[in-house]
Amino acid sequence: MQALVIVAHGSHLNPDSSTPTRRHADTIRATGAFDEVQTGFWKEEPSLREVLRTVESEEVYVVPLFISEGYFTEQVIPRELRLEGWDVSEWDSDGLSADTATLVAEDTGQTVHYCGPVGTHESMTDVIVRRAETVTGDPDVGEGFGLAVVGHGTERNENSAKAIEYHADRVRETGRFDEVRALYMDEEPEVDDVTDYFESEDVVVVPLFVADGFHTQEDIPEDMGLTDDYRAGYDVPAEVDGHRIWYAGAVGTEALMADVVLERAADAGADIEEAIASVREETRETPAAGD
Amino acid sequence: MTDVRSEQFDTLVRRLDERPIDFEGLRAEWDGEGYAFETPERTHEGLSQAGLHEAAANADPYVTNWFFWEVDVGHEGRHRRAFLRKLEAADERPVSERYDDLREGMVTEWGQLRITATLDDAGDRRYEVRHEDDASADAAALETHEDPLDARDIATYDEKGRYRPLKTAPTLVDGWVFPALDGRELVETVDTFYPATIANWNLEREGELDVSHWEETMERQSGIYSVIQTWNRGKGTDHVEWVAESCCDDSQCLKRREWQYDEETELDAPGGDGAFPCREPCSLVVAAARKWTRLEGEESRTYEFELTPSEKEQVEDIIDAVADGRIDDVREADIYEGANRYRTRFLRAKRFDEEGNLSGTPTEGAEAEAEAEANGDGES
Numbered sequence: 001m002q003a004l005v006i007v008a009h010g011s012h013l014n015p016d017s018s019t020p021t022r023r024h025a026d027t028i029r030a031t032g033a034f035d036e037v038q039t040g041f042w043k044e045e046p047s048l049r050e051v052l053r054t055v056e057s058e059e060v061y062v063v064p065l066f067i068s069e070g071y072f073t074e075q076v077i078p079r080e081l082r083l084e085g086w087d088v089s090e091w092d093s094d095g096l097s098a099d100t101a102t103l104v105a106e107d108t109g110q111t112v113h114y115c116g117p118v119g120t121h122e123s124m125t126d127v128i129v130r131r132a133e134t135v136t137g138d139p140d141v142g143e144g145f146g147l148a149v150v151g152h153g154t155e156r157n158e159n160s161a162k163a164i165e166y167h168a169d170r171v172r173e174t175g176r177f178d179e180v181r182a183l184y185m186d187e188e189p190e191v192d193d194v195t196d197y198f199e200s201e202d203v204v205v206v207p208l209f210v211a212d213g214f215h216t217q218e219d220i221p222e223d224m225g226l227t228d229d230y231r232a233g234y235d236v237p238a239e240v241d242g243h244r245i246w247y248a249g250a251v252g253t254e255a256l257m258a259d260v261v262l263e264r265a266a267d268a269g270a271d272i273e274e275a276i277a278s279v280r281e282e283t284r285e286t287p288a289a290g291d
Numbered sequence: 292m293t294d295v296r297s298e299q300f301d302t303l304v305r306r307l308d309e310r311p312i313d314f315e316g317l318r319a320e321w322d323g324e325g326y327a328f329e330t331p332e333r334t335h336e337g338l339s340q341a342g343l344h345e346a347a348a349n350a351d352p353y354v355t356n357w358f359f360w361e362v363d364v365g366h367e368g369r370h371r372r373a374f375l376r377k378l379e380a381a382d383e384r385p386v387s388e389r390y391d392d393l394r395e396g397m398v399t400e401w402g403q404l405r406i407t408a409t410l411d412d413a414g415d416r417r418y419e420v421r422h423e424d425d426a427s428a429d430a431a432a433l434e435t436h437e438d439p440l441d442a443r444d445i446a447t448y449d450e451k452g453r454y455r456p457l458k459t460a461p462t463l464v465d466g467w468v469f470p471a472l473d474g475r476e477l478v479e480t481v482d483t484f485y486p487a488t489i490a491n492w493n494l495e496r497e498g499e500l501d502v503s504h505w506e507e508t509m510e511r512q513s514g515i516y517s518v519i520q521t522w523n524r525g526k527g528t529d530h531v532e533w534v535a536e537s538c539c540d541d542s543q544c545l546k547r548r549e550w551q552y553d554e555e556t557e558l559d560a561p562g563g564d565g566a567f568p569c570r571e572p573c574s575l576v577v578a579a580a581r582k583w584t585r586l587e588g589e590e591s592r593t594y595e596f597e598l599t600p601s602e603k604e605q606v607e608d609i610i611d612a613v614a615d616g617r618i619d620d621v622r623e624a625d626i627y628e629g630a631n632r633y634r635t636r637f638l639r640a641k642r643f644d645e646e647g648n649l650s651g652t653p654t655e656g657a658e659a660e661a662e663a664e665a666n667g668d669g670e671s
Contacts, residue, residue, distance in 0.1 A: 002652075012575060
């Protein structure tokens with residue numbers, strides 16, 4: 001028997017933070033690729049401390065629904081899951097390349113394939129592009145459009161910006177969009193000045209966040225000038241300084257994210273090729289803008 | 292009367308090819324020439340397969356019971372098996388009595404859940420789950436659910452529509468029923484309402500519950516939570532007692548607190564009477580303790596307030612009403628109640644200045660604290 005456990009932050013204050021995590025778990029559960037699919041949270045239940053005991057399988061794939069490598073993926077999650085002898089050097093990562101480490105959970109004795117976060121996986125680039133398709137309602141969106149990949153950015157963790165740069169570079173290399181930029185909330189270049197960085201009239205803005213919350217629903221829309229007050233909402237697209245801004249909201253809410261979770265587990269050795277194909281198929285729909 | 296179905300009989304014959312069966316009153320074996328078959332009521336020797344079939348068909352309830360526990364439930368999920376056995380008191384009651392009880396329905400309370408175990412015609416168990424407050428409700432009057440994961444939506448908000456971050460808070464809404472779950476679905480449903488409670492209950496039952504006490508749990512905190520490690524400050528366990536008293540009371544959480552200050556030092560605050568154990572301070576307690584650690588870092592000051600004796604008592608009433616969640620019980624026009632809204636508004640009108648300072652006395656030294664909080668306490 002093999003189980004998939006998706007671990008995420010969660011929140012004491014609102015339920016939306018964990019909604020994408022649960023939805024992706026449901027998508028994967030429906031493929032039947034794993035005998036069990038469970039979610040575990042830092043701030044909700046089951047807690048990271050207890051999630052492993054809620055699955056019966058001896059073989060567990062743990063995929064963190066986080067954007068970058070750092071404090072949570074390297075310290076908090078392995079510690080709380082009680083992964084025996086964990087040492088971050090097992091990932092031998094440059095901040096983007098963490099893939100998998102196989103360890104034993106001290107309290108349950110299960111074999112845990114601990115994966116790198118979804119945010120740094122190469123297939124995350126596809127999700128960003130899919131997000132642009134979803135928000136514009138155009139499966140061929142690209143020509144005449146600019147794309148901004150937005151990250152939190154922080155001086156405390158250099159890996160946080162690395163993931164944003166990485167995906168922005170990869171999208172740029174495809175040549176699909178006229179322009180691609182990496183922008184940040186807390187460092188230069190800032191998302192506040194989004195229109196300064198694009199020639200294109202149409203700009204899709206995709207925040208690389210797991211869930212919609214304070215930053216993606218309040219800060220970023222207000223900072224970009226989509227709205228004076230987030231409670232009043234904003235249009236998609238919204239006119240700002242002669243540009244049309246197609247604001248996509250958190251990339252983590254995109255259905256295709258379930259695919260990245262599966263890719264992480266597959267890279268760690270899970271035999272789930274068929275599931276990956278079926279998730280790609282099922283999450284392909286591009287709803288009209290505003291849905 | 293339950294039926295032995297052909298699937299059950301075929302499985303019985305296949306198992307007997309491998310090894311004898313001895314389970315809860317059923318004994319059977321194949322000696323190379325014939326089958327021996329025994330229940331507390333009857334003994335047969337040298338049976339042909341047809342004879343075995345007839346004996347098994349008449350052996351209500353032993354064969355269907357064996358099939359349910361040894362084939363259907365099996366031994367892979369030990370916590371699941373233990374919980375399902377608890378629901379029919381399987382370790383305390385003989386099979387025949389259990390079957391009689393199951394036909395009536397055997398009820399177990401688990402937090403605010405009411406679980407009823409029953410039998411179908413082939414001895415398969417069916418489980419109904421509903422809120423304890425709906426014990427006597429007609430099932431047709433309740434909202435019916437089949438998918439265990441529906442429990443997530445039911446458990447997300449309380450009756451006022453507020454988010455429930457603590458799944459074991461005694462605020463589960465009623466009005467729903469899962470009328471016919473199988474064993475696996477039942478365990479999934481219960482574990483969705485109350486995550487990990489089945490595993491922890493069973494670990495405790497087996498003497499293996501891994502309790503992490505206050506001190507070791509706080510010691511492993513890092514990042515913005517590492518401030519909790521400064522908690523002790525040489526004042527003994529008073530603060531921890533206050534945390535336990537405020538958060539771990541039955542009125543706030545249905546888990547039974549098993550963690551103490553440390554291995555040697557028990558807390559005086561009662562741990563509660565819940566069915567399932569709490570094996571370490573939860574993330575809500577940790578977050579609260581962090582805030583209180585910061586607040587406790589402030590020194591007391593002396594303020595001077597003008598209050599009439601009744602106003603002082605009113606302040607006490609207000610604190611009590613908020614702490615016990617009673618404000619909604621204070622009637623609109625009951626101005627005899629200290630926590631009445633109009634009476635409280637009167638107090639504010641009379642005793643607050645324009646800045647909202649009680650008695651016109653400014654607060655000193657609280658601003659730096661508020662600033663530090665705003666920068667470090669964000670939820671992502």
